[in-house]
Amino acid sequence: MSEPKPLSGYKVVDFSAVYAGPICARFLLDCGAEVVKIEPPGIGDLTRGADGMTPAFAHFNAGKRSIALDLKSAEGQQIAxxxxxxxxxxxxxxxxxxxxxxxLDYESVKAEQPELVYCSISGFGLSGPWVDRAAFAPIVHAASGFDTVFGAGQANSENRPPNWEIMVADILTGAYAFGVIQTALLGRERFGRGEHLDVSMMDAMMTLIPAHLQAAQMAEPLPIGRFHPVQTSDGFVMVTPISNKNFSSLCQLLQRPELLQDPRFVFGPRSRHFKELAAEIEKWSGSLSTNEVENALNEAGVPCSAYTKLDDLFSHPQVVERQSFSPINDDHLGEFLIQCIPVKFQHMNNRTASWAATLGQHSDDVLQTELGMPAEKIAELREQRIIA
Structure with a gap:
């Protein structure tokens, strides 16, 4: 018999959609919590897409029970x-x-549930002049200064800010929310009170650029190093000889002891001259394969990695050994892999659920088991299109 998970017995009502809130709720579920996902009838969570299920939706919502509920109706609000x-x-x-x-805001519900932990995730938080602004991850990337930092030094023939498709703000904010919710649960255990958590995507994104934020406040700009990939005969390798020990090992491998005395590459200035250092390394690496370069650097104790293609990631030996992905099955999409919660527990299996609910799949079940609602009433609500 498997051991109970740390959050077994905790119940979560998830009103969130897209990425940030859903990944937070899924991590809670992976740790044992029961999650009911409330979605609007019709299209549901936007990540479901036009066909009602996508791999992205499954990734963020695996294992959650889904109820399709019209929150614009008075009866739907009462059910919520x-x-x-x-x-x-x-x-x-x-x-x-x-x-x-x-x-359904915290102030409206806390009287009936004073020990409730209520997490509000938004682009810019619940206060300030931008409180009413709509936001998706790319908006927050731009507003937080992250894109400015990311784009510095990037080649761009049109001189435009960077534009990319990785929704960093969503995943990062969801991870922070996952952590602070458990902090609030601990506070509830100690002090007997609930908490309203105001989690801002913009605040979360600014935590990624602390060195740049500090440098921006100095009278004289502080130089910040940028690592550069090293070219091989058939690709690139990222090399980061940060410590003196790393750098000494690199020079020994290259048979270039004079680099140890080069004023550009001594500790301190070295971080500002990685581009020049990469050029020196390429005098050695340019005639070798990526595999040869990576193996030689690794054996010498120099931090490095080749660039993994996504198609190769699922068979990467480190990923396979750690069982980082878990299979999920869908009637229409078939079987595919989703990433498990990125933590290994000694006493808990971190595998996630192998299914994702269709829209409203558990409407009847949730209303019956959680609220004790009779079948006749459920049928009436469905007829009125309050549930689906």
């Missing part, structure tokens, strides 16, 4: 309040003010 009353945690990422219109 009853679900909250039996929950330990609420997660929502509507634009600030929307949950207040539904009377």
């Amino acid at each position: 309040r009853e679900l909250i009353r039996g929950a330990d945690i609420v997660i929502q990422n509507f634009r600030p003010g929307i949950m207040s219109k539904f009377k």
Whole structure:
């Protein structure tokens, strides 16, 4: 018999959509919590796509029970309040003010559930002049200064800011929310009170650029190093000889002892001259394969890695050994892999659920098991299109 997971017995009502809130709720589920996902009838969470299920939706929502509920209706709002009353945690990422219109905001529900941990995720937080702004990850990347830092030194023939498709703000914010929710649960255990967590994507993104934020405040600009990939005969390798020991090992491998005395590459200035150092390394690496370069550097104790193609990631020996992915099955999409919560526990299996719910798949089950609602009432709600 498997051991209970750390969050077994905790109940989560997840009103969130897209990425940030859903990944937070899924991590809680992976750690044992029960999650009910509330979605609008019709299209549901936007990541479902036009066909009702996508690999992205499955990744962010595996194992959650889905109820399709019209929160714009008074009866739908009442059902949501009853679900909250039996929950330990609420997660929502509507634009600030929307949950207040539904009377489902923290101030409206805390009287009936004073020990509730209520997590509000938004682009810019619940205060300040930007509180009402709509935001998706690319907006926050631009507003937080992250894109400015990321784009510095990047080649761009049109002189445009960088534009990329990795939703860093969503995943990072969801991970922070996952952590602070458990901090609030610990506070509840110690002090007997709930908490309202105001999690801002912009605040989260600024934690990625601390050196640049500090440098921007100095009278004289502080130089910040940028690592450069080293070219091989058939690709590139990232090399980071940061410490003196790393650098000494590199020079020994290259048979270039004079580099140890080069004023550009002594400790301190070295971080500002990685581009020049990469050029010196390429005098050696340019005639060797990526595999040869990576193996030689690794054996010498110099931190390095080749660039892994996504197609190769699933068979990467480190990924396979750590069982970083878990299979999921869908009637239409077939079997594919989603990443497990990126933590190994000694006493907990970190594998995630092998299924993702269709829209409203558990509407009847949730209303019956959580609220004790009779089948006749459920049928009436479906007829009125309050549930689906």
